[in-house]
Amino acid sequence: MKFFIDTANMNEIREAYALGLLSGVTTNPTLVAKEKDVSFEDRLKEITDLVPGSVSAEVIALDAEGMIREGMELAKIAPNITIKVPMTPEGLKAVHAFSKEGIKTNVTLIFNANQALLAARAGASYVSPFLGRLDDIGQNGLDLISTIAEIFAVHGIETEIIAASIRHPMHVTEAALRGAHIATIPYKVLMQLFHHPLTDKGIEAFLKDWNSR
Ligand code: E4P
Numbered sequence: 001m002k003f004f005i006d007t008a009n010m011n012e013i014r015e016a017y018a019l020g021l022l023s024g025v026t027t028n029p030t031l032v033a034k035e036k037d038v039s040f041e042d043r044l045k046e047i048t049d050l051v052p053g054s055v056s057a058e059v060i061a062l063d064a065e066g067m068i069r070e071g072m073e074l075a076k077i078a079p080n081i082t083i084k085v086p087m088t089p090e091g092l093k094a095v096h097a098f099s100k101e102g103i104k105t106n107v108t109l110i111f112n113a114n115q116a117l118l119a120a121r122a123g124a125s126y127v128s129p130f131l132g133r134l135d136d137i138g139q140n141g142l143d144l145i146s147t148i149a150e151i152f153a154v155h156g157i158e159t160e161i162i163a164a165s166i167r168h169p170m171h172v173t174e175a176a177l178r179g180a181h182i183a184t185i186p187y188k189v190l191m192q193l194f195h196h197p198l199t200d201k202g203i204e205a206f207l208k209d210w211n212s213r
Helices: 010-018 029-033 040-050 064-075 089-100 113-121 131-136 141-154 169-177 187-192 197-211
Strands: 002-006 022-026 054-058 081-086 105-110 126-129 160-163 182-185
Touching: 002 010, 002 187, 010 022, 010 040, 010 187, 022 182, 040 054, 054 105, 064 081, 064 089, 081 089, 089 105, 089 113, 105 113, 113 126, 113 141, 126 141, 131 141, 131 169, 141 160, 141 169, 160 169, 169 182, 169 187, 182 187
Parallel strands: 002 022, 002 182, 022 054, 054 081, 081 105, 105 126, 126 160, 160 182
Antiparallel strands: none
16 A cells, blocks of 8 residues: 655645655645645645655536636646546546546545446546545445455456545554555654554663663
């Protein structure tokens, strides 16, 4: 499983990229709205200048024509822009149009397996099932990853599964185990993945012993 970071914040992206393990970035309108002093386009330019992997940029229009218009403009920013489109009939029309142009797409707000299958068949490069938001309403987000992974394997579908709406480290482990190709992770959770109390204790003990020689 590969790691994407789920943020539009440049400091977080720089820190994560410096770790050498980052394969891409996802943004969404909520994350972009937190970045007050920069335009969406300028921020996408900054991100794509730094990160060579997929950088998801979400369209705002709700009709296919508007999504295609916005997406085509966003795709001009850099070759590694992936157009993020909501899971609706209009969204999938736009996905199909982008795929014919060789533009990568990420279908977002996936909450069941049929939505993932529809998106894949429309030509989506990625589907993003939202784990945390399913857990929030008492449904099992991780089971959805398993189901989508199994359906895609049975039918030889190459669309990649991005485990999204990740809230804690166990989501990451389980998403990997259940066949997600990618997890898009908030910076805070990414840093939590490094941590184990026995690692800290071990470093402390090694240093203490070294210094007592
Ligand atoms: C995915 O691409 C989304 O940006 C994101 O994971 C949404 O997560 P949230 O439920 O924490 O807003």
